[in-house]
Amino acid sequence: CRAIAKPKDLAGLRLTVTAGATQEALDPVRYLTNHSTGKMGYAIARAAVMRGAKVTLIHGQTALDPVRFAEDVPIVSAQEMYEAVAGRFDETDVLIMAAAVADYRPATVAGDKIKKSDGEMSIPLARTADILGTLGPKKTHQFICGFSMETRDLIENSSAKLHKKNLDMIVANNLKVEGAGFGVDTNVVTFVTGDGVRQLPLMSKADVADAILDEILARRSLF
Numbered sequence: 001c002r003a004i005a006k007p008k009d010l011a012g013l014r015l016t017v018t019a020g021a022t023q024e025a026l027d028p029v030r031y032l033t034n035h036s037t038g039k040m041g042y043a044i045a046r047a048a049v050m051r052g053a054k055v056t057l058i059h060g061q062t063a064l065d066p067v068r069f070a071e072d073v074p075i076v077s078a079q080e081m082y083e084a085v086a087g088r089f090d091e092t093d094v095l096i097m098a099a100a101v102a103d104y105r106p107a108t109v110a111g112d113k114i115k116k117s118d119g120e121m122s123i124p125l126a127r128t129a130d131i132l133g134t135l136g137p138k139k140t141h142q143f144i145c146g147f148s149m150e151t152r153d154l155i156e157n158s159s160a161k162l163h164k165k166n167l168d169m170i171v172a173n174n175l176k177v178e179g180a181g182f183g184v185d186t187n188v189v190t191f192v193t194g195d196g197v198r199q200l201p202l203m204s205k206a207d208v209a210d211a212i213l214d215e216i217l218a219r220r221s222l223f
C-alpha cells in the first residue's frame, strides 16, 4: 500500500495546508462561494501525513473524507481561515495555500432572511483579508507555497503574485486545460518560482501532491 512504500522524508516538518472554498454569508440562508471541492489540498495533506509530516488541514466545507492523522480545522469564511492560518504561522514550517479564498464578501450580513421585491437588487461587497498577501511579507523561517488559478496569462499573472505576496513557490493551474481544475481527480500544473517555471504533465492529484512536496523539500534544503 502507498503508506508503507513511502519514505518518511518530511518527518519533523510542520505543514499547514488549506483546502476548499470559503463561504461568505449574505443572510442566514445564503452565501457567496466558488467551485473548489478541496481535492487538491486534501491530496497534499494526505501525502504529507504519509511522508511523516505533522499536518494541520484548515478547510472550508467539503464532501471529502477527513485526512487521518492530520489536525482537522474546519472554517467557514475567509476571515476565519485568515485567523486559523495566522494563529499557527509561527509554528508552521511550510504553508501550502490550496484553498480558494473569496476575494469579496457581502459588506453587511443581514440578520434576517432578505425578502424579494420587484425589480433588480445589488449587493455591496467588501474585500476580504488577503491571507498570503498579509503573511508572506512577514515570513521568517517559513516556506510558503501559493496556488494560482487563471484562465489567461498563467505564468505572467502567477509570477506577479509570487513577488507581490513574497512567496517561495506558486502552483499555477490553467483552468482552460483539459484535466485541470475543479472537481476532477487529475490536474495539470506549472511550478513558478523565483528561478523559473517547470510544467508538469497531466497527473492524478495524488501524484501532483507528491510532486509539490518533492519540489518544496528540494527547495527548502537550498535555504
Ligand code: CTP
Pocket (backbone or CB within 6 Å): 078, 097, 098, 099, 100, 101, 102, 103, 128, 129, 130, 131, 132, 133, 145, 146, 147, 148, 149, 161
Ligand atoms: N489567497 C489568500 N487570501 C485571499 C485570496 C487568495 O491567501 N483572500 C491565496 C490563495 O489561497 C492562493 C493565492 O492567494 O494560494 C493566489 O490566489 P488567487 O485567487 O489566484 O490570486 P489573488 O491574489 O486573489 O488574485 P486574483 O483572484 O485577482 O487573480
Ligand code: CA
Pocket (backbone or CB within 6 Å): 101, 102, 103
Ligand atoms: Ca482570488
